[in-house]
Amino acid sequence: MKILKKALPFFAVLLIWELLFRFGLLNEYLLPSPLSVAKAGLALAGSGELFLDLFASVKRVLAGFLAAAVFGLTLGTLSGYGRSLSDAIMPLCEFLRPIPPIAWIPIAILWFGLGDNPAYFIVFIGAFFPIFINSYWGIRESRLMHLNVARNFGASRFLVLTDVLLPGSLPRILHGLRIGLGLGWTSVISAELVGAQSGLGYMIQMNRVMLKTENIIAGMVTIGLAGLLMNYLMLLLEKRLLTWRKDTLRSAETAEA
Amino acid sequence: MIRVTAVSKQYAGGREAALQKASFEVRKGEFFCVLGPSGCGKTTLINIIAGFVKASSGQVLFDGKPVDGPCRDRIVVFQEHNLFDWMSVAANVEFGLKAKGVPAAERCRIAGEFIDLVHLKGFETAYPASLSGGMKQRVALARAMAVDPGCVLMDEPLGSLDSQMRERLQLEIMALWEKTKKTILMVTHDIEEAVFLSDRVALMSKAPGGISEIVNISLPRPRTAAVKATPEFQKLKRELSEKIMGDR
Numbered sequence: 001m002k003i004l005k006k007a008l009p010f011f012a013v014l015l016i017w018e019l020l021f022r023f024g025l026l027n028e029y030l031l032p033s034p035l036s037v038a039k040a041g042l043a044l045a046g047s048g049e050l051f052l053d054l055f056a057s058v059k060r061v062l063a064g065f066l067a068a069a070v071f072g073l074t075l076g077t078l079s080g081y082g083r084s085l086s087d088a089i090m091p092l093c094e095f096l097r098p099i100p101p102i103a104w105i106p107i108a109i110l111w112f113g114l115g116d117n118p119a120y121f122i123v124f125i126g127a128f129f130p131i132f133i134n135s136y137w138g139i140r141e142s143r144l145m146h147l148n149v150a151r152n153f154g155a156s157r158f159l160v161l162t163d164v165l166l167p168g169s170l171p172r173i174l175h176g177l178r179i180g181l182g183l184g185w186t187s188v189i190s191a192e193l194v195g196a197q198s199g200l201g202y203m204i205q206m207n208r209v210m211l212k213t214e215n216i217i218a219g220m221v222t223i224g225l226a227g228l229l230m231n232y233l234m235l236l237l238e239k240r241l242l243t244w245r246k247d248t249l250r251s252a253e254t255a256e257a
Numbered sequence: 258m259i260r261v262t263a264v265s266k267q268y269a270g271g272r273e274a275a276l277q278k279a280s281f282e283v284r285k286g287e288f289f290c291v292l293g294p295s296g297c298g299k300t301t302l303i304n305i306i307a308g309f310v311k312a313s314s315g316q317v318l319f320d321g322k323p324v325d326g327p328c329r330d331r332i333v334v335f336q337e338h339n340l341f342d343w344m345s346v347a348a349n350v351e352f353g354l355k356a357k358g359v360p361a362a363e364r365c366r367i368a369g370e371f372i373d374l375v376h377l378k379g380f381e382t383a384y385p386a387s388l389s390g391g392m393k394q395r396v397a398l399a400r401a402m403a404v405d406p407g408c409v410l411m412d413e414p415l416g417s418l419d420s421q422m423r424e425r426l427q428l429e430i431m432a433l434w435e436k437t438k439k440t441i442l443m444v445t446h447d448i449e450e451a452v453f454l455s456d457r458v459a460l461m462s463k464a465p466g467g468i469s470e471i472v473n474i475s476l477p478r479p480r481t482a483a484v485k486a487t488p489e490f491q492k493l494k495r496e497l498s499e500k501i502m503g504d505r
């Protein structure tokens with residue numbers, strides 16, 4: 001029932017789209033019918049081409065995301081905990097953050113050439129900031145009450161970090177990771193539009209040159225579906241790790257009922 | 258055990274003093290209540306004795322030594338829910354022991370004992386979000402007692418509970434005190450609660466609070482809920498409320 005409700009808007013869009021096409025209101029070169037997009041998608045999938053591009057993009061996003069996660073979490077946690085470090089690096093971060101990942105593409109190509117390396121870099125840039133900022137604020141906004149309790153019991157700084165600050169800010173950290181992965185995914189596509197010879201971004205760009213609109217849209221649909229899946233997996237992970245939260249406890253109860 | 262001498266507190270930016278020359282002494286093993294109206298500086302007093310807040314003047318001696326900073330010999334049970342939400346009941350109770358460096362097996366044993374004492378057996382793996390307000394405060398009490406502190410400081414621990422739950426937890430706190438023989442300093446605005454639990458009650462005047470008088474509660478122990486219906490109890494209650502009224 002719930003899944004039906006979620007799928008309904010998709011069907012509605014497809015239906016309207018198909019109807020507009022049937023009534024001849026769409027130019028086939030600008031927007032082909034959903035059916036021909038589906039056919040093109042199946043053909044691309046059947047030949048394996050689509051999966052090669054998908055894997056190339058996924059590989060890049062995972063590598064860049066992993067590096068951003070390790071780096072962003074460490075730096076965010078340390079600067080959330082230590083005042084002097086955050087005083088030193090926050091202004092720099094706030095200066096770099098508004099520069100969008102795509103604005104880094106020219107310099108990335110100059111530095112790393114074409115292929116995987118500039119894409120890793122661009123994904124890193126896109127994913128790093130949400131991960132860093134959210135783990136920083138997660139630690140920084142830990143409730144004073146909890147810190148006082150820990151201090152009262154004479155907990156060491158290390159115990160405070162591992163048992164109080166980190167688990168307490170885990171909701172925020174996981175949120176940052178999910179946003180980071182999403183931004184990493186959009187970044188890898190932009191990077192591939194200009195700086196790669198494989199991947200979904202490269203694929204839709206090439207099909208523009210060849211004027212194969214149905215392939216472009218099939219590629220875009222794949223990008224959207226992959227992003228949807230990644231987001232879903234991250235949400236699943238959040239649910240698994242945050243069993244203690246009120247909303248998780250609630251939803252577990254309603255699921256049982 | 259706790260000697261508070263002319264302690265005052267003026268917060269930076271506060272219009273008037275939050276605490277004015279409070280003096281009293283809590284004896285070892287005693288149940289001591291500080292009774293005062295809302296906003297008179299009760300939390301400030303607890304925070305100063307605990308070491309979270311520095312007094313502007315005056316001094317607090319604990320076992321003869323001046324208090325400088327929090328210490329696990331003086332554990333606070335706060336008014337607000339102060340459990341670690343991400344830890345199970347057992348992990349919450351074990352936290353203080355872990356901080357103390359008690360080995361895991363021993364921790365588990367001690368925590369089990371205190372969870373038992375506050376009647377939460379069977380809830381060891383539950384998370385705070387699934388517990389009622391009263392159960393949460395019981396966990397906080399068990400956590401405080403488990404580290405075997407010299408004294409427990411309670412800041413209106415039952416303040417956010419409904420009256421029925423309040424009365425039940427009063428009995429539990431009393432039982433805990435009788436079993437552990439800990440010194441307890443509790444602040445509250447509830448006259449009945451203070452009379453029922455205490456050996457002595459210190460009356461705090463309206464803001465800026467100081468201690469205006471200390472009253473002996475000579476009701477016999479052990480006390481049960483039935484004591485609340487006795488004329489002696491009613492008389493003490495009336496006496497205290499008159500004194501508080503007279504203070505206005």
Ligand SMILES: Nc1ncnc2c1ncn2[C@@H]1O[C@H](COP(=O)(O)OP(=O)(O)OP(=O)(O)O)[C@@H](O)[C@H]1O
Nearest residue numbers: 268269270271275294295296297298299300301302
């Ligand atoms: N950190 C602070 N900075 C400035 N003023 C404060 C601070 N904490 C408390 N105060 C002020 O000091 C006075 C006493 O506050 P306190 O919280 O100690 O009272 P209380 O008796 O515990 O009140 P309640 O019954 O509401 O818990 C109040 O006027 C309050 O506004």
Ligand SMILES: [Mg+2]
Nearest residue numbers: 299300301336
């Ligand atoms: Mg208070």
